[in-house]
Amino acid sequence: MTAPLRGLLGADPVVATSGVALFADALRDQAVAVTDAGWHPPLPGTEAALARVMADPRREEANATALARMTAAEATLVDVAPASESLGLERGTFLHAGPPLEWERASGPMRGALIGAVLLEGLADSPEEAEQRLAAAEFELEPCHHRGAVGPMAGVVSPSMWMYVLRDEVHDNTSWCSLNEGLGKVLRYGAYGAEVIERLRWMGDVLGPILRQAVRSTGPVDVRAIIAQMLQMGDEGHNRNRAGSLMLLRELLPGMITADASSTDVAEAVRFSGANEHFFLNLGMPACKLATRAAEGIPGSTVVTTMARNGTDFGIRVSGTGDGWFTGPANTPQGLFLGDYGPEDANPDIGDSAITETGGIGGFAMAAAPAIVRFVGGDVPFALAATRRMYEVTVDEHPVYQVPILGFRGTPVGIDVTKVVRTGELPQINTGMAGRVAGTGQVGAGLVTPPEECFVAAVAALADAVPR
Known part of the structure; x- marks a missing residue:
């Protein structure tokens, strides 16, 4: 019975512990090497x-x-289109990020983004009127996820906003996300000043149509392949998208510069897209939505x-x-x-x-x-x-x-x-x-x-x- 124990103390002990730190600390005080297993009890009451x-x-x-x-789900950019067309979003209906929410419980940035979207759609003449109409529940609010879409930050989508359209042919699913506005004072962070509305109108009138022509002329873009490559290049796909944005622009640029638009509009669309380090984020999000939707x-x-x-x-x-x-x-x-x-x-x-x-x-x-x-x-x-x-x-x-x-x-x-x-x-x-x-x-x-x-x-x- 003692044979397996022979020589046990002939070498330094190797100790693994789990649970409270008292035992491990006592051993370390005696110069014993200890490996913590990192065990924790389940959350209380579960x-x-x-x-x-x-x-x-x-x-x-x-x-x-x-x-x-x-992990088998595909994610291919196949089109760019207004939310009224791609999602069938009706006038007076606004999508938002997260689980269901009423105006009364909405946070400051969510309220700001909804106010801006109401102004963008011409459903109010001032922020004050927009807020009054929202508070009176005159508009329909619905989570993006309930329509298979996703939206960054406040995630507010209105009918005139243009959307990326991504497909997963393996599971016959589609997902959508709005175009990225850049950083700073933008609608998704709750800003709704004149410069925010002006930028969104330019995105709807100029950027969206140019991107649609680019996608339709260059063919579908494999977004999942870009994600795989950007992880090799120092991006993580949420708050760092530099490599992904450049790879996406490389795919779209030939179609953008040959789009049926003025040279001034094309140049500004290319400049705006190239200067936006989060240009790719709004494609990575629906790509991940397609993956999780398949499950x-x-x-x-x-x-x-x-x-x-x-x-x-x-x-x-x-x-x-x-x-x-x-x-x-x-x-x-x-x-x-x-x-x-x-x-x-x-x-x-x-x-x-x-x-x-x-x-x-x-x-x-x-x-x-x-x-x-x-x-x-x-x-x-x-x-x-x-x-x-x-x-x-x-x-x-x-x-x-x-x-x-x-x-x-x-x-x-x-x-x-x-x-x-x-x-x-x-x-x-x-x-x-x-x-x-x-x-x-x-x-x-x-x-x-x-x-x-x-x-x-x-x-x-x-x-x-x-x-x-």
Whole structure:
């Protein structure tokens, strides 16, 4: 019985610990090397529901199916068209980011963006009139996600705004996103001044038609291939899109310069697109939406298919529970501020752009873009650690989206609500920050996580859905 123990003390001990740090600290005080397993108890009050969901015999196969569909989904830019045409958006209906929201609960940037959209559509003659009509519920408000679309920050879409149209032929799905306005005082950050409305009208009258001609003349653009390549070039696909934007412009430029438009309009469209470092973001978002949309509606699956914020609530949707939203109060990002702005100026988290993290890039791919920390805060070790942590809460690795510095390991993809609840590790999101006062615009960029109650509620609903 003692033979296996012979020589046990002939070498320095190797110790692994989990749980509270007391034991590990005591060993370190004695110069013993210790490896922490990083174990945490499940989120409080979730034990019974979590056990039921994890014991669901459908779960493993359902999640494998969800992952296979997500990673097989295509994303091809096939057209650019007004929302009235591409989405059938009716006059007086406005889409917005995040879960459902009423005017009374809307944050400052959401209100500012809606006011601007009402002015853009000519449905009010002044911001005051627009606000009065919105407060009187004269217009229909609907989440972008309910129509298969996505919108950055406030995500407000009105009928005259032009949209990118992306297709996934593998699963016969389509997704849409508005054109990117650039940074600073823009509608998506809640600004609605005269310069904002003028820019949007130029985008509708000049930029949109030129981009449509470019896409139709050069042929479909493989957006998924651009995402895969930009991760190799230092982008992460949410707040750093420099390489992606240049690659997209390379694809579209031949068609833009030969478009049926004046040389002045073509030159300004090319200048505007080339100067916008987030030009690609509004294609990466619907590409990720197509991936997650392919995984929707799989009974027993615990994979997250939507993460979205409206500036008041953070909401998630899960494959196995269909279209139902699980929400909690949106947290306020922590990060770096522009000019004289500070933490007191920032609004809680807002936007559909967390679809990038849901699809396995953005904050989940920060290790591919360590320079992102100069924009959102943190440091290079944090960026590397953030990606490594996300492997703990996802189903597997993406076979196409890879991280060079991690030995070309695939990005973590397929957020599993049971893993989030079991470990207490929340998805990492990097994001822009909107000013909390309507009309302010962008005040900075930073890091944020969802409220844990979204995942707790999702697990409870999944537990109720397990066959008895």
